[in-house]
Amino acid sequence: MRIVTWNINSVRLRIDSVIRFLEEEQPDVLCLQETKCLNDQFPAKAFAKAGYEHMAVNGQKAYHGVATVARVPLTDHQPIEFCGMGDARHIAVTLPGGARLHNFYVPAGGDEPDPEKNPKFAHKLAFMEEMTKLFSKKKKEPRIIVGDLNIAPGEHDVWSHKQLLKVVSHTPVETDAMKALIKKGGFTDVARELTTEDEKLYSWWSYRAKDWAASDRGRRLDHIWVSEPLREAALAKGPQALKIHRDVRGWEKPSDHAPVSLDIDL
Template sequence: MRITTWNINSVRLRLGLVERFLETVKPDILCLQETKCQNDQFPAKAFANAGYPHQAIHGQRGYHGVATLSRLPLHEITRRQYCGKDDARHIAVTLEEGIVIHNFYVPAGGDIPDPEQNEKFDHKLRFVDEMREVFTGLGDQPHILVGDLNIAPHENDVWSHKQLLKVVSHTPPETERLAALMEAAPFIDVMRELTADEQKLYTWWSYRSKDWRKSNRGRRLDHIWVSPALKDRALAKGRRAFTVHDDVRGWDRPSDHAPVTLDL
């Protein structure tokens, strides 16, 4: 099974890029975040024509939104609202094998890393805390968690650990909460598990850089985690198990996130 996660930053605006990617990479399951459209505006027919007739969509007007598109039948679809907000930030699907795939778009958190001064940052911290409560004690259940978690947890998941310690996405309150979530389930961070600690690993590059590849000031905001029941299958191919498609970041009018693919 091949699964891809991608913050597309408007699925309607970048539908052509997605279709090109699907034709090239051919994932069995595609998990999109920040689709930015209501359910009735989602280009469902285009995805069905591309070979993805099984669809789970959770959208809202102009903001957020997640969608899971699949070649494989989906036997159960659930959505959870976090922090009491009516935001489209989570959708889960169950496959025939009993594997549950969670697709998340965690709040970005604004610019000020202080929950008392910044309501958006407070929301982000509470969101991750609630995720930890929900996923505590998964046990032997086969779960996959993917998405734009908007946190780069490892010191080599950012271009400069020291310079970004006070920048939202890499602050200790965020990284510590993400570690607590991972431990509580528990989950295995597949990308970092298969990458040497000293190696840089990015999935996002800002639009602000005129030459993003040359400056290479990236962050790893997009994640693929698995529960222990799937660890052996996720790590079986070694470093070849996952791919960060950074070439897609260089396509015309791209998202600022690159797709990430895992082969199980």
């Protein structure tokens, strides 16, 4: 089973790129974030035509929005509304075999990394707390957590640890919250586990850089985690099972995020 997470930054604008990616990589399940459309605007026909007939969509107007599409059946679609904000940042489904797949778009958090001054940052921290509370329960459930979590937890998940310590996405309060969530949920951060501790890993490069590839000032914001019951399966195939599709960031009119994929026997 191949599972992909990709912040697409408007699924309607980039549907052709998405279909191309599906054709080239043949994932079984694709988890999208920042779809930026209402559910009835979601390009369901294009996915169905490409063979991805199973969809769990949680969208809203203009902002955020997640969707999980698959060529295998998805059951028990369940969007959870975190922080009671009325926004569309999560959808869970059950995969064939019983694993529960959670697709997240965690709040970006604004510019100022101070929850007192910046309600967006407070929202981000509250969101992480709710996630932690949720995943501290039923830990024997086979879980896969994917999505744009908007935090690069490790020193080598950013191009410059020093220069980003006060930049939202890599501040200690965020990275600590993420590490606590991983620990309390009993999760394995698959990408980091399958690589050496000091290998630079990025899944996002700003649009603002002149030459994103040359300057390579990236951050690893997009994650695939598994709970304890799936740990062995996730690591069994070795490093080549986890791929960050950096080339896709260089396609025409790209999203600022690259897709991340995992091959796992479920």
